[in-house]
Amino acid sequence: MAEINGYIVKLGGSVITIKDKKYKTDKETLCRIADYLRISKPLVIIHGGGSYGHYVVFSIIQEKTKVEDVDLPRISHTMDKLNHEVVQCLLKKGIPAVSFPPHSICQVINGSIVCSLETVKEAVTRGLIPVLYGDSILSSNGIEIVSGDILMVLAANELGIKRLYFLTDVDGLYEDLETKKIVRHLMVSKNKQLHLDIRGSSAIDVTGGMRAKIESLRNLIPGARAYILNGRKEDHLYKALIKGENPSTLIEVSE
Ligand SMILES: Nc1ncnc2c1ncn2[C@@H]1O[C@H](COP(=O)(O)OP(=O)(O)OP(=O)(O)O)[C@@H](O)[C@H]1O
Ligand SMILES: [Mg+2]
Numbered sequence: 001m002a003e004i005n006g007y008i009v010k011l012g013g014s015v016i017t018i019k020d021k022k023y024k025t026d027k028e029t030l031c032r033i034a035d036y037l038r039i040s041k042p043l044v045i046i047h048g049g050g051s052y053g054h055y056v057v058f059s060i061i062q063e064k065t066k067v068e069d070v071d072l073p074r075i076s077h078t079m080d081k082l083n084h085e086v087v088q089c090l091l092k093k094g095i096p097a098v099s100f101p102p103h104s105i106c107q108v109i110n111g112s113i114v115c116s117l118e119t120v121k122e123a124v125t126r127g128l129i130p131v132l133y134g135d136s137i138l139s140s141n142g143i144e145i146v147s148g149d150i151l152m153v154l155a156a157n158e159l160g161i162k163r164l165y166f167l168t169d170v171d172g173l174y175e176d177l178e179t180k181k182i183v184r185h186l187m188v189s190k191n192k193q194l195h196l197d198i199r200g201s202s203a204i205d206v207t208g209g210m211r212a213k214i215e216s217l218r219n220l221i222p223g224a225r226a227y228i229l230n231g232r233k234e235d236h237l238y239k240a241l242i243k244g245e246n247p248s249t250l251i252e253v254s255e
Contacts, residue, residue: 004124006043007163009241010152013050013134014169015231016086019203022055023078025085029232033167034093040241042165043124044155045090045097048148049134049207052082057136057145057206067136072143075136076103083133096128101135102146108139113146117158124159134207147207149216162224165240166213167231172248173198173214182248188218189254220253227251 011033018024037045049057056078060071067075083099090097100123106115120130132155134148149166156164172182176197188194194214201209208215217226228249229236239247 003160003162004043006041006161007165008044008046008152008156008159008161009037009042009165010148010167011045011047011086012166012168012231013048013053013082013148014201014203015050015167016047017050017052017082019051019169022051023081024051025082027085027089030086031089031093032234033231033237034089034095036237036241037090038093038095042129043159043161044120045086045129045131046148046151046155047083047086047131047133049079050082051203052078053134053145054204054206058204061206067143067145069138069143072103072136072138075143075145076101079133079135083131086133087131090129090131097131098123098128100130100132102132102151103135103137106135106137106146106151108137108144110140113137113144113150113154115151115154115158117155120155121159145206147212147216149207149213153216153219156224157219157221160221162221164220164224164226166226166228167237168210168228169230169232170210170228171230171233171236172228173210173251184246184249186249186251187254188214188251189222190218192218194218214251217251217253222253222255224253225250226253
């Protein structure tokens, strides 16, 4: 698809929920972020699972080692609840947000996640802001968990969006977890392995945390720019979303 001006944002579950409290939204942070989104108008919003999605999947795996078809309704319903809170807050701020539950538009076909994004695209052209989220989806051999990070890459590539913001609970990508020195600029590409101390998440996590996030960015269309920032810091939100600057980490995708 032809490139379009504008950006896509992921509200990390690490920011919009309280990571160590099961099924607890951080409404204050969520609604503060919405103030910035109202002004800067993203094309699409995606949110992660946080203490909803990660917790429900983790408890299912603990009960019976793997997720199955029968678990899809429970996982999706749990994520629906978080999505309801996100959309409610966005609407309150006057943002024309509309949900597109991934379990109803995506499935895994021959090992690849395929989403029907025609209606999402149409909604964007009408000035609406589609909201997708990490979810469980059908696959030929059961169900799979699709993270908000993967959906960011899929939607950006499909819609031709080249500017992506990932709001997380850390100040950017750390060079290593000891010094926590922030990587200001990183080039990634499909063909180049990453050699950084990037790990999963410090919380309960079923989609690979920061490592999987950065790995997934390698599949973006070349020329795309992804920013990792702290969604709890107003100076990060202001610099990135309002001023178009890099407050923390910029990841550029090359051929
Ligand atoms: N090199 C690194 N730099 C920064 N964070 C890292 C690094 N390695 C691991 N992490 C961990 O990754 C976490 C962020 O990933 P996490 O998946 O928890 O957040 P998220 O993607 O915003 O949430 P969700 O998956 O619920 O949407 C940080 O809180 C940190 O603990
Ligand atoms: Mg994550």
